[in-house]
Each structure stands twice: as C-alpha cells, then as structure tokens.
Amino acid sequence: MIPKKIFFATTMLLFSVLAFSQNVDSLAIKKITDEVMFNGKAYSNLRVLCKTIGQRLSGSTGMYKAEQWGLKVLTEDGAEKVYLQECMVPHWVRGAKEEAKFVTHKGIPDQSFKVLSIGNAVGTGKVGVTAKVMEVKNFEELNRRKDEVKGKIVFYNYPFNKTLLKGAYGDAVRFRSNGASAAAKYGALAVIVRSVTAADDDNPHTGALRYNDSFPKIPAVAISTKDADRLSNSLKKESANANLFIKTNCVMMADTIGHNVIGEIKGTEFPDEYITIGGHLDSWDPAEGANDDGAGMVQSIEILRAFRDAGYKPKRTIRIVLFANEENGTRGGLKYAEVAKEKNEKHIMAMESDGGSEYPRGFGCGMTKAQYVKVETWKKYFEPYDADKFSFSEGGGGGADIGPLQTNLKTPQFGLNTTAQRYFNFHHSAIDVFENVNEQELHLGSAVMAAMVYLVDKYGL
C-alpha cells in the first residue's frame, strides 16, 4: 500500500501535469483562433473568389479560373508546395434561356414561370415539351396514380418541412435527385420540382439529379416556392386543362479535365502522416457559390495561414484540398482517395466544411468508437466558442469529398456543423453570393476547424 502522503503527492503531480498540458493547449488554441478572428483572410479571399470569378461549375471556364485562384491563394497563405491533381469531371452546360408557360388557358393572368434546369438533366430540344401537368405531393401519390402519368409533365410539389430543421433538406431533396426517373418510369415527358428551400420567394434552386438508366432520360426543372404555389393554384382552375410548354437547352457534354487543387506543409515529426482539410472548388452556375462552397475552401486555407502567422508548426503533414466536382459527380473526392490508397499513404484525419458559412456548432465525427472517445475529451476546448456539439457515427462520413477516404482507408472524418437555417435559402440559387456570408461566422468556423486540427495533429487519433 502506498503511504497516503506519497499517494497524495503523486496524484497532485499527475493533476498538475494534466492541468499544465490542458493550459498549454488552451493557450495554443487561443493563439491560433485569435489569429483567425483578428487577422483572418478567409473573408477577403472569399470576396475575390466570388467577385472576380463567380460560378465555377465543373468543366466551365470558371472552374479553370478558380483552380488558378486556388494555387495562388494557397501559395500566399502558407503552403510550401502547391499542385494540381488531375481527374475527369462531367461537363454539363445549362445553355441559353430556359422557360415554362401555359400555352392554352383562359382568363388567368400571369402564366409564365421562372425555371432552372436541374443539373445533369437533358434539355427539351428546340421544340420544347408541351403537355398537361400532373401535380403530386410525393412518390407515394405518383405510384398510386401511375396510370395517369403517361404523356404528362409531373410536378412534384413537396414542401420543405420547416419543423425538421437540419433534416429538412435531406427529406425534400429526393424529388430533385430521383424524381425525373421515377416519373419517366410511368411515361412522363418532363418533371417540375418545387425548390428545396425554407424560403418563400421567387428564387429557383438547382442541384444535381441522377438518372436511372432503366428509364428514358427526361427534362427536369426547378421552380421557386412561390411559383410552385402559383402553379398549384392555377392547376385547380381552368388551366387544369391547359398545356404547359417547357423549353430548356441544357446538355451533358463529354467528360473533361478538372483538378483537385492541393497545398501542403510538411510535418516536422511525422511527415508521412497526412491530415486532409478541404472544401469543394466547383459551384452551381446561377451565382457565386459563396456559401456552397467558397466558404469551405477559404476556411480551410485560413488554417494554413493562421498556423503560420501564429507560429505553430504541425507535426504531421497538412494538406489543404480544394476538391473538384462535388456537386455533380464527386470525382475529385474519389480521385483523391484512390491516389491515397495507391500510394499507401497514412491518413490520420480528414475534415470538410460544406454546410454553409453560418455559426459553427461543432463536428459530425465519422470514426471508430475508440477514436471518438478521445475526441470527446477535447470538447472543453470548443466550449468557449459555443462549438462543442459533437455527433458520432461509427465509420460514417464527414462530407461528400472526404467520404471516399473513409471507404478506402478508414480515415477518421470531421464534418463542420453549423446552425444551417439560412443556408438552404441561398443554396444552389442566384442568391448564394458573398453578401450572404458574415465575416465573424465564417472566421469562427475556420477557427474551430483549426483548433481540432491542432489537437489531432498534436495527439493523434
């Protein structure tokens, strides 16, 4: 039995050492986060991206310009080595003016609708599609009324369920993603989808669809929530018997060359262990992709700058990756993980920010239980930022771009979580612009990402 006095002294020593290291980490984290909050460049980097380049859909000129912007900013902000990692990306082009209007109707005033083709969709061809509209609330109704579908335009009018908060997008996006093929199965000629957003406005939201190769590929457009209500009301009146004319000019070209843009700093102690942090380079074409995902890119790059300017030299190699083609193919994320596996690289963590630039609340953690137990002990460091809400999913993903690293290499994943109530008002629409990003919130997101990277870099997982 250890004499009480010695036991006490040993215990106190242990506490002191623990308290000391906690204090050291708190101070180191504060130094880094203060650097972001006081001198952060993420916001000004985002301004340049949004206002001088703007949209950067895979295969577009904007994508190539954004790649060059990425190389430049990564170099300026502290990367020792910057390079492009080539991958083939889809090349979908929206084409000229898109339109939708009733062509035969009586006594109903404004009967044209603002539409945006859904990404990856086929166009209508020059003559357009002219047909009666069949409104359904959801797939259950579509299946129940399948005999009525043939030769019609199916209109999915499923409202965004505002009570689901962060779950509302996943709940409603099914119709945009899979609605075209589901309707084509029963002979529909085209689909119209109510925009996936909490906003009650005139702003249509695009996004990707996936065709099921078993059925014909039919055109698909999104309309604003207000237009969806207007169309629904019109269908209850005389225009129930009217034909709607839709014309879109989009086309899927052959795959083209895109790139992941990568900036690295070599680890001082374990240069062969990698930490990957990123956002995605591509964005939908109606606006600047400020929230989706300009924010994620500049938040990631800012970590390099803050580490440098706060004087922190990571033990592990840090790679900032601006992933190609998240929106309509995830080819960049797949390529990155494929190469990492080929080279047998040791990836100790991956982090992604792709949930908008709002107040950061914590991280979604996709890893083993043992790893998460360790991460949970760090919660205290995130409390001062009100970003200490961690969720755990065993072996789960942290985002579309880094998910393949989990699949290929079981790399632990961190996805930045935000309050995300404004995000879907802007998302994939003409108002995802720089003005809808707040500097403090953007920088705070980057600060808490940097804090987590510091901890994993220092202690491993």
Add this chain to the structure above:
Amino acid sequence: MIPKKIFFATTMLLFSVLAFSQNVDSLAIKKITDEVMFNGKAYSNLRVLCKTIGQRLSGSTGMYKAEQWGLKVLTEDGAEKVYLQECMVPHWVRGAKEEAKFVTHKGIPDQSFKVLSIGNAVGTGKVGVTAKVMEVKNFEELNRRKDEVKGKIVFYNYPFNKTLLKGAYGDAVRFRSNGASAAAKYGALAVIVRSVTAADDDNPHTGALRYNDSFPKIPAVAISTKDADRLSNSLKKESANANLFIKTNCVMMADTIGHNVIGEIKGTEFPDEYITIGGHLDSWDPAEGANDDGAGMVQSIEILRAFRDAGYKPKRTIRIVLFANEENGTRGGLKYAEVAKEKNEKHIMAMESDGGSEYPRGFGCGMTKAQYVKVETWKKYFEPYDADKFSFSEGGGGGADIGPLQTNLKTPQFGLNTTAQRYFNFHHSAIDVFENVNEQELHLGSAVMAAMVYLVDKYGL
C-alpha cells in the same frame, strides 16, 4: 424495509409516470413549436412593422404608429384584452443633416466623414464645433494625456474585439455610453466614437449616451469603422494640424407621453399569477429596428397565436408587453414593474427577447438557485432545437425591460440568447432592416420561447 418486489413495482410505476409526463410534455411542446415553424406569423408581422412604420424612436410619430400596430396585431393574434400603459418618455430628435469634415488641410483627398449623432446628445448649434482632433485608444490613454484634451475634439478609436464573441459589445460600448462626459471633464469640445460593430464598412452606428451632470454636455457622434481608420490615418499625416468641423442638429425636447402596449390572456387556473413576455417597441431612427427589437416583439406576440392555434390554454395569465423606450431611458420597463409592485401582482416569470433574430441557443436565467435547478431539468426539451444552453446568474436580470421586475418583485428572468455574431453588424444602424432577418431563425426563437413559457406555466417555478 419494503419488500424488493413492491419496491421494484413502485419504482417502475414512478418511472412510468415520469416517462408518461415527459412524453406528454414533449408532444405538447412539439405541437406548439410545429405551429410556430409551419404557420408562424412573426415574420409577416415584422414585415408590416418594418415596411409600413419603420423607425419608432421614443416620442416620434413612428412610436405612436407602432403602438397602434401593436394593439392591432395583439388583438388579431389572440389577446383577450389589449391596452396601453402610459409612461413619460424622453423625446430626443436628431434634426437635419449631420456633417464632419476637415476644414484646413493640405493634399489629402476625401476629407469628409459620415456621422450619426449619438442618442441623447446635445447638438453643436448652428456654428458647429471646429477644433483639432485628439485620437485616443481608450480611457486609460485619455486620462494619461488629459493635459492635451482642452479645446479639442476627442476621437475614441477603440476597436471591437472580435475574439470576445458575445462579450465584444459590452467591452466596446463604454466609449459610446460614457465617452462624452469623460472627455468633457478635461475640457473637450466634442467627441467622435468609432462604431461599436464587428463590421468593416461605411455604416455608422448610433445608440445612447449618458451624460454625467458634473461636466458640460458636449456633442458626440459615431463614425463607421472604415471612416475611423481613415480619420486615424489622416491624423498621422498633414491633417494632424488641421481643424475638423462637426455640425449636428440634435436636441433633447421635454419628456412626452409614450406607452407600454399590453395584450393579455387570462389563466384558466391561476388568473392572478402573471407571466410577462416581451420585446421593446422603440427603435433607433436610422432604419427599421428589425432586429432591435422588432424581432423580440413579433416573437413574443407569436407565442399567443401559437398557443391559441395549437389549442393550448395557459393556467396562468400571460401578458405580452411591447415595452416603451428601452433604447434611451428604459422608462417602459420601469413603469411596468412599478405598477406591478403597486398592485401587489404575483409575477412568476418574465422573458425578454432583445438579442437579435439569430439562431436561438438558450436562455440567460436570472433567478434563485432553487428555481434554476428546476429549469435545468427541462434542458432535454430544448435539445431537439439546439437551444439547450442555459446560463445562470443568481438574482440577475434577463434584459433591460424586465430587469426592474427582478428588482421590484424578484421575478425570475429569462433572456433569449442567440448566436449573435451578425447582430452587431446591423444594430442601431441604417442596415437594421427586415431583409437582415431570417424567417426560420426568427420563428425558431419564438418556438423555444413558447416551449419555456409552456413549462413554467404548467409547473410553476
């Protein structure tokens, strides 16, 4: 000793009863919050307030119009009884064009500055103030250099400390509140204050000052953060020897009549026990007071509507109060608590929303320890909304308007807390407009307020 079996059975029964009541409360709360999130009127009420009335500074025409708006909306949204409670309010008037410019300078291009008089300040008179500018960082520097102050304009250039997050406003607002008298003490002729905001923009922010009657009342203006940097740079150049001319036309008139606007529903079981919920009716004059505090008013009113439309009949009497004159006097809050005390009313809780319309994170709870212990057991009901961050201050206040109820009657206080990083970009400035409020966040704030009111109404404190 209780036989094990009976003990077990009793315990299980107790658990069942507890589980049952928790389930009942969860469902009742969900019914109410769903009513707010699906059918909420707060956002459309706010639109009408902002776009048809706009600014409503105490004593202004806008204030009287807003009182009428309040009576109307409270009636429509479920109050059984609506009335005005008279109180005298300050009547400060900004007057015509305000200006500031260098009058003698060499070779410096743009030398005029956009200014907003700070509320309650005296004007400069027709001839204005013309004097050299002395820049100080803070009160310490002012006191150290007190011998240089006489005959000068003192310029407080204290930056908003972005690393303090929610503490930054309190830290920086001292110079706006007390800077004029602090400088007048040493013979200054006027003061200029860097706007209290995280934003780096051209937008000046007003707010109230308090004069110390021991010193002369001197004019005080706010300038934007960008103008503060520009002025500071100019002072380092030739214009260090130039005179700055300031002209303001504001004047404090005699006190005038204002009102708290009150809407009540009588409690079914304890009609003599009161629950007070509110925001403040007045707002600064440069804009619409959408966040400060139109949001708090419409969130409070929405609780009545949601209770009615979800079919919940409170046991206690609920009073929604649109408080007069929070911004430059708090006369409404003082009057309300004074009358409550005179009438010996029993107030079991008071709640205020005056922290902007952003994502709600929980409540600041000013009450006894025993009361807070009870409130803490309810945290689980707020987790689904990510609004379960409660802070406790023994006998503390929940906001400027309800604080006097704590002082007079020891009424337990709840102040809605939000993420509040965007708030101070808009606060007291020309951009505190309806467009800078998000419907989902606004309604979510109202929903969690309603949930807390439900619990206190049902279980008491």
